[in-house]
Amino acid sequence: MLTLVKRRAPKAACHLTLHDLLEYQQDLLAVIIPPRVLDQRFLELAEGLRRVFDDDRLSLAASRMYGPDDQDRHAQLVRFADHLHIPLVATNDVHYHVPGRRALQDVLTCIRHGCTVREAGFHLLPNAERHLKAPEEMARLFADRPEAIARSVEIAERAAGFNLDELRYEYPDEVCPPGRTAMEYLQAVDKEDYYTLIVIDNAFDPSREKYSRDRTLIESDTAKLVHQPVAHGTGSAFDWGINYPQSDAGLAVPPAGDEPPPEEEKKDVVEKTKGFLKKLKKPI
Structure with a gap:
Protein backbone atom coordinates (compact mmCIF):
# COMPACT_ATOMS: atom_id res chain seq x y z
CA MET A 1 0.00 0.00 0.00
CA ASP A 93 1.14 14.97 19.84
CA VAL A 94 4.87 14.74 20.59
CA HIS A 95 7.20 17.16 18.76
CA TYR A 96 10.24 16.89 21.06
CA HIS A 97 11.34 14.71 23.96
CA VAL A 98 11.74 17.36 26.72
CA PRO A 99 10.21 20.84 27.16
CA GLY A 100 13.61 22.48 26.76
CA ARG A 101 13.58 21.57 23.07
CA ARG A 102 10.70 23.91 22.32
CA ALA A 103 13.12 26.63 21.16
CA LEU A 104 14.63 24.26 18.61
CA GLN A 105 11.13 23.32 17.44
CA ASP A 106 10.36 27.02 16.92
CA VAL A 107 13.50 27.49 14.85
CA LEU A 108 12.70 24.48 12.66
CA THR A 109 9.15 25.77 12.19
CA CYS A 110 10.51 29.13 11.02
CA ILE A 111 12.85 27.41 8.57
CA ARG A 112 9.91 25.46 7.19
CA HIS A 113 7.82 28.61 6.67
CA GLY A 114 10.70 30.84 5.58
CA CYS A 115 10.32 33.43 8.32
CA THR A 116 11.95 34.66 11.52
CA VAL A 117 10.79 33.80 15.03
CA ARG A 118 9.45 37.34 15.39
CA GLU A 119 7.43 36.96 12.19
CA ALA A 120 6.19 33.41 12.82
CA GLY A 121 3.08 34.30 14.83
CA PHE A 122 0.53 31.48 14.89
CA HIS A 123 2.90 29.14 13.02
CA LEU A 124 4.50 28.50 16.44
CA LEU A 125 2.90 26.33 19.10
CA PRO A 126 1.56 28.28 22.10
CA ASN A 127 3.42 26.34 24.81
CA ALA A 128 6.01 23.62 25.48
CA GLU A 129 3.57 20.77 26.12
CA ARG A 130 4.37 18.71 22.99
CA HIS A 131 6.91 16.60 24.88
CA LEU A 132 6.98 13.01 26.12
CA GLU A 166 12.60 -5.41 10.98
CA LEU A 167 13.09 -2.17 9.02
CA ARG A 168 16.23 -2.64 6.96
CA TYR A 169 17.52 -2.38 3.42
CA GLU A 170 16.46 -5.33 1.27
CA TYR A 171 17.90 -5.42 -2.23
CA PRO A 172 16.23 -7.62 -4.87
CA ASP A 173 17.83 -10.99 -5.46
CA GLU A 174 17.35 -10.83 -9.23
CA VAL A 175 20.08 -8.23 -9.84
CA CYS A 176 22.63 -11.05 -10.20
CA PRO A 177 22.47 -13.93 -12.70
CA PRO A 178 22.24 -17.39 -11.12
CA GLY A 179 25.54 -18.69 -9.82
CA ARG A 180 27.25 -15.29 -9.49
CA THR A 181 27.90 -13.13 -6.48
CA ALA A 182 27.24 -9.40 -6.58
CA MET A 183 30.97 -8.62 -6.87
CA GLU A 184 31.50 -11.18 -9.67
CA TYR A 185 28.64 -9.73 -11.70
CA LEU A 186 29.78 -6.18 -11.01
CA GLN A 187 33.24 -7.00 -12.34
CA ALA A 188 31.67 -8.55 -15.44
CA VAL A 189 29.41 -5.63 -16.31
CA ASP A 190 32.27 -3.23 -15.65
CA LYS A 191 34.02 -4.64 -18.72
CA GLU A 192 31.11 -3.70 -21.00
CA ASP A 193 32.30 -0.07 -21.21
CA TYR A 194 29.00 1.29 -19.95
CA TYR A 195 30.90 2.92 -17.13
CA THR A 196 34.17 2.66 -15.22
CA LEU A 197 34.39 1.73 -11.58
CA ILE A 198 36.57 4.07 -9.56
CA VAL A 199 37.55 2.88 -6.11
CA ILE A 200 38.61 5.65 -3.78
CA ASP A 201 41.29 4.87 -1.19
CA ASN A 202 38.95 4.78 1.80
CA ALA A 203 36.07 3.07 0.02
CA PHE A 204 36.28 -0.36 1.57
CA ASP A 205 34.84 0.33 4.98
CA PRO A 206 32.11 -1.72 6.73
CA SER A 207 29.34 0.81 6.05
CA ARG A 208 29.93 0.62 2.29
CA GLU A 209 30.66 -3.09 2.16
CA LYS A 210 27.15 -4.18 3.12
CA TYR A 211 25.14 -2.44 0.40
CA SER A 212 27.34 -0.94 -2.28
CA ARG A 213 27.75 -3.95 -4.58
CA ASP A 214 24.05 -4.66 -4.97
CA ARG A 215 23.24 -0.95 -5.22
CA THR A 216 25.74 -0.44 -8.03
CA LEU A 217 24.21 -3.30 -10.02
CA ILE A 218 20.79 -1.70 -9.63
CA GLU A 219 22.24 1.59 -10.91
CA SER A 220 23.79 -0.25 -13.83
CA ASP A 221 20.50 -1.95 -14.77
CA THR A 222 18.68 1.38 -14.57
CA ALA A 223 21.27 3.08 -16.74
CA LYS A 224 20.95 0.41 -19.41
CA LEU A 225 17.17 0.80 -19.47
CA VAL A 226 17.48 4.49 -20.35
CA HIS A 227 20.59 4.04 -22.52
CA GLN A 228 22.63 6.32 -20.29
CA PRO A 229 25.92 5.81 -18.43
CA VAL A 230 25.69 5.86 -14.67
CA ALA A 231 26.39 9.44 -13.59
CA HIS A 232 27.98 11.18 -10.63
CA GLY A 233 25.57 11.57 -7.73
CA THR A 234 23.66 8.27 -7.92
CA GLY A 235 23.76 7.39 -4.25
CA SER A 236 26.81 9.24 -3.03
CA ALA A 237 26.29 8.50 0.67
CA PHE A 238 29.28 6.15 0.55
CA ASP A 239 32.84 7.24 -0.27
CA TRP A 240 32.84 5.75 -3.74
CA GLY A 241 30.82 6.09 -6.92
CA ILE A 242 30.35 5.47 -10.62
CA ASN A 243 31.70 8.54 -12.37
CA TYR A 244 33.29 10.04 -15.45
CA PRO A 245 36.80 11.44 -14.90
CA GLN A 246 37.57 15.07 -15.62
CA SER A 247 40.77 15.91 -17.42
CA ASP A 248 41.92 18.46 -14.87
CA ALA A 249 40.36 17.60 -11.52
CA GLY A 250 39.12 14.12 -10.89
CA LEU A 251 35.45 13.30 -11.39
CA ALA A 252 32.59 14.93 -13.29
CA VAL A 253 29.07 14.34 -14.61
CA PRO A 254 28.72 12.89 -18.16
CA PRO A 255 27.26 15.05 -20.95
CA ALA A 256 23.52 15.71 -20.75
CA GLY A 257 21.12 14.36 -23.34
CA ASP A 258 19.00 11.36 -24.18
CA GLU A 259 21.52 9.66 -26.46
CA PRO A 260 24.46 7.61 -25.14
CA PRO A 261 27.92 9.09 -25.80
CA PRO A 262 29.65 8.02 -29.02
CA GLU A 263 32.15 5.17 -29.01
CA GLU A 264 35.08 7.57 -29.34
CA GLU A 265 33.99 9.40 -26.21
CA LYS A 266 33.57 6.13 -24.31
CA LYS A 267 37.11 5.09 -25.22
CA ASP A 268 38.41 8.50 -24.22
CA VAL A 269 36.64 8.17 -20.86
CA VAL A 270 38.20 4.77 -20.25
CA GLU A 271 41.70 6.02 -21.06
CA LYS A 272 41.35 9.05 -18.81
CA THR A 273 40.01 6.83 -16.05
CA LYS A 274 42.99 4.50 -16.33
CA GLY A 275 45.30 7.47 -16.01
CA PHE A 276 43.39 8.74 -13.02
CA LEU A 277 43.58 5.33 -11.32
CA LYS A 278 47.31 5.10 -11.94
CA LYS A 279 47.69 8.31 -9.97
CA LEU A 280 45.74 6.69 -7.14
CA LYS A 281 47.87 3.55 -7.51
CA LYS A 282 44.71 1.48 -7.84
CA PRO A 283 44.39 -1.12 -10.62
CA ILE A 284 41.38 -0.92 -12.94
Missing part, protein backbone atom coordinates in the same frame (compact mmCIF):
# COMPACT_ATOMS: atom_id res chain seq x y z
CA LEU A 2 2.85 2.39 0.81
CA THR A 3 4.34 1.85 -2.64
CA LEU A 4 0.98 2.56 -4.27
CA VAL A 5 0.25 5.80 -2.40
CA LYS A 6 3.77 7.17 -2.88
CA ARG A 7 3.70 6.57 -6.64
CA ARG A 8 0.69 8.87 -6.93
CA ALA A 9 2.25 11.79 -5.11
CA PRO A 10 5.31 14.02 -5.40
CA LYS A 11 8.45 13.08 -3.51
CA ALA A 12 8.07 12.99 0.30
CA ALA A 13 4.25 12.92 0.02
CA CYS A 14 1.50 10.28 -0.08
CA HIS A 15 -1.93 10.14 -1.69
CA LEU A 16 -4.13 7.68 0.22
CA THR A 17 -7.83 7.08 -0.44
CA LEU A 18 -10.53 5.25 1.48
CA HIS A 19 -10.59 2.74 -1.37
CA ASP A 20 -6.92 1.94 -0.65
CA LEU A 21 -7.71 1.33 3.01
CA LEU A 22 -10.64 -0.87 2.07
CA GLU A 23 -8.40 -3.01 -0.14
CA TYR A 24 -5.41 -3.26 2.20
CA GLN A 25 -7.01 -2.90 5.65
CA GLN A 26 -6.55 -6.51 6.74
CA ASP A 27 -4.43 -6.76 9.92
CA LEU A 28 -4.15 -2.95 10.18
CA LEU A 29 -4.95 -0.89 13.28
CA ALA A 30 -5.98 2.70 12.53
CA VAL A 31 -5.98 5.81 14.71
CA ILE A 32 -7.81 8.90 13.45
CA ILE A 33 -5.87 12.11 14.12
CA PRO A 34 -8.58 14.78 14.35
CA PRO A 35 -8.12 18.06 12.45
CA ARG A 36 -8.05 21.45 14.12
CA VAL A 37 -11.69 22.04 13.16
CA LEU A 38 -14.08 19.18 13.98
CA ASP A 39 -16.67 19.79 11.28
CA GLN A 40 -19.21 17.76 9.29
CA ARG A 41 -16.56 16.70 6.77
CA PHE A 42 -14.50 15.12 9.54
CA LEU A 43 -17.58 13.37 10.90
CA GLU A 44 -18.33 11.84 7.49
CA LEU A 45 -14.70 10.72 7.09
CA ALA A 46 -14.72 9.07 10.52
CA GLU A 47 -17.97 7.27 9.69
CA GLY A 48 -16.41 5.96 6.48
CA LEU A 49 -13.34 4.71 8.33
CA ARG A 50 -15.55 3.02 10.91
CA ARG A 51 -17.20 1.01 8.13
CA VAL A 52 -13.77 -0.06 6.84
CA PHE A 53 -12.34 -0.98 10.26
CA ASP A 54 -15.49 -2.60 11.58
CA ASP A 55 -14.01 -5.02 14.13
CA ASP A 56 -12.53 -2.85 16.90
CA ARG A 57 -9.45 -1.81 14.92
CA LEU A 58 -10.24 1.92 14.80
CA SER A 59 -9.56 4.55 17.49
CA LEU A 60 -9.89 8.33 17.79
CA ALA A 61 -6.82 10.17 19.08
CA ALA A 62 -7.20 12.68 21.91
CA SER A 63 -4.46 14.96 23.28
CA ARG A 64 -4.45 17.41 26.21
CA MET A 65 -2.10 20.26 25.29
CA TYR A 66 -3.19 23.01 27.73
CA GLY A 67 -4.30 25.21 24.86
CA PRO A 68 -6.87 28.01 25.25
CA ASP A 69 -9.64 25.76 23.90
CA ASP A 70 -8.35 22.53 25.43
CA GLN A 71 -11.40 21.76 27.56
CA ASP A 72 -13.93 22.53 24.83
CA ARG A 73 -12.01 20.52 22.22
CA HIS A 74 -11.67 17.52 24.53
CA ALA A 75 -15.40 17.57 25.31
CA GLN A 76 -16.18 17.76 21.58
CA LEU A 77 -13.90 14.78 20.85
CA VAL A 78 -15.61 12.79 23.59
CA ARG A 79 -19.00 13.52 22.01
CA PHE A 80 -17.70 12.52 18.56
CA ALA A 81 -16.29 9.25 19.91
CA ASP A 82 -19.50 8.37 21.74
CA HIS A 83 -21.66 9.28 18.73
CA LEU A 84 -19.55 7.21 16.32
CA HIS A 85 -18.93 4.35 18.77
CA ILE A 86 -15.18 4.72 18.22
CA PRO A 87 -12.97 4.31 21.32
CA LEU A 88 -10.78 7.24 22.35
CA VAL A 89 -7.04 6.64 22.66
CA ALA A 90 -4.78 8.89 24.73
CA THR A 91 -2.01 10.43 22.64
CA ASN A 92 0.44 13.25 23.20
CA LYS A 133 5.00 12.81 29.35
CA ALA A 134 5.31 10.36 32.21
CA PRO A 135 2.56 7.72 32.62
CA GLU A 136 1.42 9.38 35.84
CA GLU A 137 0.90 12.72 34.09
CA MET A 138 -0.97 11.09 31.20
CA ALA A 139 -3.25 9.33 33.70
CA ARG A 140 -3.95 12.67 35.41
CA LEU A 141 -4.71 14.41 32.09
CA PHE A 142 -7.21 11.71 31.14
CA ALA A 143 -8.69 11.15 34.59
CA ASP A 144 -12.18 11.68 33.14
CA ARG A 145 -11.61 9.02 30.44
CA PRO A 146 -9.32 6.31 31.89
CA GLU A 147 -10.42 3.99 29.08
CA ALA A 148 -8.41 6.19 26.69
CA ILE A 149 -5.23 5.28 28.59
CA ALA A 150 -6.21 1.61 28.59
CA ARG A 151 -6.82 1.79 24.84
CA SER A 152 -3.27 3.01 24.20
CA VAL A 153 -1.88 0.04 26.15
CA GLU A 154 -4.19 -2.32 24.27
CA ILE A 155 -3.02 -1.01 20.87
CA ALA A 156 0.62 -1.39 21.90
CA GLU A 157 0.01 -4.98 22.96
CA ARG A 158 -1.90 -5.86 19.78
CA ALA A 159 0.92 -4.44 17.65
CA ALA A 160 3.62 -6.19 19.69
CA GLY A 161 4.50 -8.53 16.83
CA PHE A 162 6.30 -5.70 15.04
CA ASN A 163 9.85 -4.66 15.87
CA LEU A 164 11.71 -1.65 14.49
CA ASP A 165 14.66 -3.95 13.84
